[in-house]
Each structure stands twice: as structure tokens, then as C-alpha cells.
Amino acid sequence: MMLPTHAVVGLALAAPLLVLAPDLSTAALTGALLGSVFPDLDLYAGHRRTLHYPVIYTALAVPAAVAAFVIASPLVVGIAAFLVGAAVHCRMDRYGGGLELRPWEGTSEKAVYDHVRGRWRRPKRWIEYDGSPGDLLLLASLGVPLLFVLEGPFRLVVVVCLAVGTIYVVLRRRLAAIAPTVFAYVPDRLARYVPERYRP
Template sequence: MMLTTHVLVGLALATPVLAVAPELGVPALAGGAIGGAFPDADMYTAHRRTLHFPVYFAALAVPALGLAAVAPTPATVALALFLLAAAVHCRMDAFGGGLELRPWKGTSDRAVYDHYRGRWRSPRRWIRYDGAPEDFAFGLALGVPLWVVLDGPFDLLVAAALAVSAVYAAVRKRLPDLAPVVAEVAPEPLESYLPDESEER
């Protein structure tokens, strides 16, 4: 799924805190948004393996949520929502497509790496690939209510996430064809960060 979808999910997980403890809403929303995005910081370094921990994030989120419930502070709430959103991100990636350059072809059996079991989880392809119409629709279904409920910088974040999602979804299938063109003009230090058409991960 798109990074923006994960951010919106993180915000959605944190939004109930606004009803229970409005004074903790900002750290909860910040933790959820950052946690939703965090695993994808490994985008160019063994993506969905380096920072994706579907078991360990979940195992850490449970006691963190318990701590936030009995000792609610900005730090404990932010940490709990960060870990919860990161755990959900890693689980959600298994519901999407694989790691191939053109995931709509369904040729990869690698969705997210499970460090606990020492193996890759297979893609279920409920959302066929990042940027698929159903990925955008899911983000939109989350984003519109969030935009109505939230205010300040968070409704701006939602609006930006939806705008980026719309553009990315519109051009997603064209991006693999641009990789060789970009590789020709990219400075040498950046070439290693571009996807390799021949690489099967």
C-alpha cells in the first residue's frame, strides 16, 4: 500500500484519543502518523525487511498501550500509537502486492519479511499493488472523515496525503518505464537507489 495510506491509517488509529483525552490528541496523532510512515524508511535498503517487523512491533505495542492506559502522558501515548501504527503497517503490507517492480503482474512471493519466523510472508493481494485504485479508495475512505474531524496541521496533513495519493495512483503504472530514463540522467551516487528492471527481490 502507499505510504500515504499508512499515514492515514496511523491517524485513524490515533483519532479516538481525541474523544477520550483531548489534551493528548496531538502526541497521539503525531505518534500514529510517524509510526504509520516509519517502516517505509527502508524503501531503498532491503524494503519491507530492514524496518518491517510484523511480529516484534505488535509485541511491543501491547505493553506500550497498557502503559499508556494506566499512565497516560504525551510520551507514553505517542510511543503507544507509534508502535501500534508501525505494527499495523507491517501487517497491512502482507494484504497488498509483492515487491516486484510491476506488482500488478503478481510474480513475487515476497510481501513483508517476518524476522520472528525467518521467512517472507506471501502477498495476499487484497489490494493488488501500491497505488492501485482500491488503495486510493481505501485512503479516501479514511481521509475524508479524518479531514472533517481533525484541525490544525493534521487536517493539512490529511489533505496533502490525499493529494499525493491521487497523483501517485494516476501515474503508478507508468513509473517502472521511467526508471531507465532516470538512471541515465541521475548522478552516479543516486543510481544505486533506483529500481533495477532485472532484479527479482
């Protein structure tokens, strides 16, 4: 799924704390937002592998959530929310498409790398691919209600996610068509940062 969807899912996971524990909700929303975006910082260096740890984030998130429940300090809640966000991100990547330039063709069996088992997990394609109409539907169905629930900077993040996500979905196939041409002009010394699927 696309990054705006990951971000909005993270915010949606933390949103119940606005009611359940309002004084911890800012920490939870911040942590969950950062955690749900964090794995994709590996976009240009081993995407869905370098910072994607489907098993390890989950294994850390469970005790962290228990600790947050017991200790209930903003720091512990923020860390727990970060780990939950990152774990859910990696899980979502499995439910989407594979790692390839034109994921709607469905030729890649790489969804997310499992460092514990030492192999790639296969895409389930419940959401066909990142930037697909189904991806936009998921983004909108969570993002629009959040506009009424969240305030301040978090609401702004949702507005930006909805706008960027919509544009990305509209342009998704065209971007895939021009990407190899654009990346062909990248200087040799930077070429190793170009994801494999974009190399002409």
C-alpha cells in the first residue's frame, strides 16, 4: 500500500486513545504515525527489506503494548505505538502487491522480507497494488472519518495524505511508464540508490 495509506492507518490505530486516555493520545498518535511511515524510509536502499521487520516489530510491539498499559507514560506509550505502527505496516505490505515496476502485472513474489525466516514473504494482493483504486478506497474510508476526529497537525497530516494519495493513484500507471526514462539520467555514482525495478 502507498505511504499515505500507511500513515492514515497508523493514525486510525491510535485514534481510540482520544477517548480512552486523552492525555496520552498525542504521544500515541505521534508514535503510531512515525512507526507506520518509518519502514518505507528504505525506499531507495533495499526497499521492503532494510527497515521492514515483519516478525521482529510484532515481537517487540506486544511487550511494549503491555508495558504502555501498565506504565502509561507518554514516552512508553509513544514507543509502543511506534512499534505497533511499524508492525502493522509490514503486515499491510503482505496484503498488497509485489515489489515490481508494474505491480498490476502481478509477476513479483516479493511482498516483504522476513529476516527471521531469511526469505521473502509472498504478496496476498487483497489490495491489488500500491496506488490501486482499492488502496485509495482504504485511504479514504479511514482518512475521511479521521478528519472529524483529529485536530491540529494530525488533521493536517490526514488532509495531505488524502490529497497526495489521490494524485498518486491517478498518476500511478503513468509514473511507472516514465520512471525508467527518468532514472536512466541518474549519474553512475548514484545509480546504486536507484531501486532495481526502476533500472532501464
